[in-house]
Amino acid sequence: MIDYSPFWITLKNSSESSYTLINRHHISSSTLDKLRKNRPLNTTTLNDLCRILNCRIEEICQYVECEGEQRL
Numbered sequence: 001m002i003d004y005s006p007f008w009i010t011l012k013n014s015s016e017s018s019y020t021l022i023n024r025h026h027i028s029s030s031t032l033d034k035l036r037k038n039r040p041l042n043t044t045t046l047n048d049l050c051r052i053l054n055c056r057i058e059e060i061c062q063y064v065e066c067e068g069e070q071r072l
Contacts (some may be wrong), residue, residue, distance in 0.1 A: 004035045011060040016052065025052050069070040
């Protein structure tokens, strides 16, 4: 499962906030909701967040193995 908990730490340590992401950078509130709920995001959105927060992808998300995941 992709976990977005690193994003919230990175956001807290940045000069940005949820408010500025929405109003200055035009990140939708639904995107922030997806981040809160660990829902899928597209790579363009991840790229935008890395650019805005001036960070690496590892500072936005991480892979966490989950027992309930379907095997390929």
